[in-house]
Amino acid sequence: MPRNIPLGFYVDADTVIHRLPAAAKFIALVTFILVTTFGVRTIPWAVVSLVLPLLFFPIARIPLRVAAGQLAPPLYLLVALAAFQWWQKDFTSAAIMFLTVYAAVTAAILLTLTTKVSEMMDSFDRALAPLGRWGVPVENITLAMSLTIRLLPLMLGTVLEVLDARKARGATASLTAFGTPVIIRSIRRARAMGEALQARGVGD
DSSP: OOOOOOTTOOOOOOOHHHHSOHHHHHHHHHHHHHHHHHHOOSHHHHHHHHHHHHHHHHHTTOOHHHHHHHHSTHHHHHHHHHHHHHHHSOHHHHHHHHHHHHHHHHHHHHHHHHSOHHHHHHHHHHHHGGGGGGTOOHHHHHHHHHHHHHHHHHHHHHHHHHHHHHHHHTOOOOHHHHHHHHHHHHHHHHHHHHHHHHHTTTTO
16 A cells, blocks of 8 residues: 555646636535535435545546555544444444545545645635735635645654554554654644744744
8 A cells, every 4th residue: 555645645637627726626625525514314325425526536537546545544543533433322423424524535635636735725815815904814824724734744644654663663552652752743843843934934
């Protein structure tokens, strides 16, 4: 399974999905997430909600290796959440939660694979520009969204590095032993990024 393909990887192709405006794809994503979150109440419909975005991967000419590298990593967390939901409630609730959340993640991945980050940021700038008249810090909001998109692969890479290190040491399963290095590395990265932004005068 390829593990070196980060979230936010762009597949350069000339398809109808690639040619759609970034704003239209983002609105479609938000609408899809809202509909599946509040409208899906049965397992069959949850399966349909997951299959739907998957059908667009071949239309967008996403290579199988790239699709697998993007869709596999989120399963680590979602399976654990589904297991906890099953323990707390029942299998049906856990299955619906797993399928609908994974469907939302799949749709979001399709967006990032077919849309350049610069195009998304330009769309956010244009959409939020009217709010600037009322003192809303549009540039800071856009910067925060851009950093979020770019930090997702770094966060995923940190998780995979910690898992590989634990496996190499033969460590047993422990939430504390896993979570502590992930949190520490994330805080260090956040501090370094904050200092870099401050040095460049961002937010002055």
